[in-house]
Amino acid sequence: MTTARPSSEGRAVARTQTLLPGKDGIGTVRRTTLPGGLRIVTETLPSVRSATFGIWAHVGSRDETPSLNGATHYLEHLLFKGTHKRSALDISAAIDAVGGEMNAFTAKEYTCYYARVLDTDLPLAIDVVCDMLTGALVLEEDVDAERGVILEEIAMTEDDPGDVVHDLFAQTMFGDTPLGRPVLGTVDTVNALTRGQIARFYKKHYDPTHLVVAAAGNVDHATVVRQVRRAFEKAGALTRTDAVPVAPRDGHRVIRTAGRVEHLNRRTEQAHVVLGMPGLARTDERRWALGVLNTALGGGMSSRLFQEVREKRGLAYSVYSYTSGFADCGLFGVYAGCRPNQVHDVLRICRDELDKVASEGLTDEEIVRAVGQLRGSTVLGLEDTGALMNRIGKSELCWGTQMSVDDMLTRIAAVTPDDVRAVARDVLDQRPSLSVIGPLKDKQADRLHQAVS
Structure with a gap:
């Protein structure tokens, strides 16, 4: 089922589809695509008292050049450091105050930011996570401070050979290519990254057309769409009314590595x-x-x-x-x-x-x-x-x-x-x-x- 309707304020049309009907409203999955190219998907589970809200970015370490290796993960850290509305403490305190959990992870082909809260606190989670994704400051002092944190994370990973061997295997199979390089970057590449490089990376890859908003639990789809749309519009992130979402990745890469x-x-x-x-x-x-x-x-x-x-x-x-x-x-x-x-x-x-x-x-x-x-x-x-x-x-x-x-x-x-x-x-x-x-x-x-x- 597909519906298209303008808002009561006469804004551009959003398109909503029921992707999976569920049973008696349980497990129903819906998608709304906003005019700015932002997709919002929800799965409704009324029997629980929690909700998890996340934003997925169509960017991972395989989108990095050699000199930018580690930039995606670096940026993941920086989005928690503050926005025009909130300091880093404000971000963490808001979720802690309602007993919620908030985190993020970076992979080779995507990045995800999420918060899990009580269903009654979902509006707060939406506001905080959307604010982080659309309003990050990426300040010079935060880049410098977080560099040390990321170097410690690399050191911690290096201390666990059970983890490092998987990075080594990726390098063995893919060589010096984006898929073969570590998601965290290296000490040298992290030390060399500048605020300007990371800020440009953020602007390029965090456009709404590259994002998917997902919410699951005791959620109402229309309410989630309304709250997300309001947050993105306040940030001025939905101005391109003709924008369309980026397509899933494709390609025809063949791995020919053998015997290495x-x-x-x-x-x-x-x-x-x-x-x-x-x-x-x-x-x-x-x-x-x-x-x-x-x-x-x-x-x-x-x-x-x-x-x-x-x-x-x-x-x-x-x-x-x-x-x-x-x-x-x-x-x-x-x-x-x-x-x-x-x-x-x-x-x-x-x-x-x-x-x-x-x-x-x-x-x-x-x-x-x-x-x-x-x-x-x-x-x-x-x-x-x-x-x-x-x-x-x-x-x-x-x-x-x-x-x-x-x-x-x-x-x-x-x-x-x-x-x-x-x-x-x-x-x-x-x-x-x-x-x-x-x-x-x-x-x-x-x-x-x-x-x-």
Whole structure:
């Protein structure tokens, strides 16, 4: 259903659509597109007393040039530092005073700012978050002060090799490209960023056409639209009445990296390894089968890798597989943390299992169990308003469509053993690459190439 109506004040027309009808008004998802190109999506859940409000920006670290690496994340911090209406203390105190939670996160392809509050305090959350997004000052003194905070965050991350190894793997697979560089930036790039660079980045990427507003919980769609529109109009952010939203990302990037090995020698108690290969883009229809494959291979305590590496041989405490899907490409990886002298045994077992699944597939029993596990985890992961806001906001930004939970469960249940075996051949039958962090001796490090040969 689509409706278009002018406001009582004669303003330009907004277009509203019901994307998912829900049942008896529960779970109804609606979208309104304002004349300035701002999209507002809501999911109504009257049975709860909370609401989560978020704004998604169509910008991530892959939009940065080498000299701007870390600018997206830097800007995320600066939007909390104050606006024309509020100081940094005012922003945090407003949400703290009603017992709410407020945060943000930056990824490679998007950024999100959100607040979770009682339903009665939703107008406050809308006003605060909209003010941050439209009225940030990005002052020189704030840029200088926050630089130290971000450098500390980089240092904190560097102290956790279990995190760093995933950045190293992205670099191994993508090289010196936007997808291969760290979201946080580096010490050198953060130190080099100027107020002018960040301010220009803000102006370019935080236009309403690049934003999606999402709210979920005990919310009324028309009320949310009215409050958001008022906040953006007060900030003078909806002046382009002919503007249209930017389309979801697309592209045809092909990852051709194979057999690359990166080793970072550090004096850690464990060696941290990621063995992986190109995966699937997030729009690839085979992603449902890949999700089942990932779950069966390394997604739980009954998964093949967990059983073979940890349960049967006791070689690692943590071992799992994962997928990352971007607009035009993806990654499939296996992570393990183990004692340095057991790295080669762990890699041999992981490689053997990947090769075996690529050539023989999984058993029907493994696939049935993985389908059930994935269906259950999908539903359990959407049991709070924050998760619902994430789902509808990211879906609008990345796909431009919404899929109901029932439709998602249907797609997972429809995956057949043949589908899983086919995607296993497509993905796992590629020569992998490897990233390792740990105190390996020279002979051990030299042998790492055997795992990808």
